[in-house]
Amino acid sequence: MNRTPDLSTAVWRKSSYSDGGASNCVEVADGYVGVVPVRDSKAPDGGALVFGTSSWSAFVGAVKETA
Numbered sequence: 001m002n003r004t005p006d007l008s009t010a011v012w013r014k015s016s017y018s019d020g021g022a023s024n025c026v027e028v029a030d031g032y033v034g035v036v037p038v039r040d041s042k043a044p045d046g047g048a049l050v051f052g053t054s055s056w057s058a059f060v061g062a063v064k065e066t067a
Helices: 053-066
Strands: 012-014 026-029 035-040 049-052
Touching: 035 053, 049 053
Parallel strands: none
Antiparallel strands: 012 026, 026 035, 035 049
C-alpha cells in the first residue's frame, strides 16, 4: 500500500512564522487527509517530507512554546 500522497498538484503556502525572506522558510500543502506535506522553499523540486497530522501538530505546538 502506497501511503505517500500524490503531490503533483499540491498548492503550497509559506509558513506563517516565516520572516518574509524568500529563502528561509518551509512550505506546507493543505488538503491531505491525515498527513501534512512539508518542503523547503529554497528547493521546491527537492521533494517533500510527509508528517502525520498529530506529529505535525505536536511540532507546531512546540515551536509556538519557544517563540
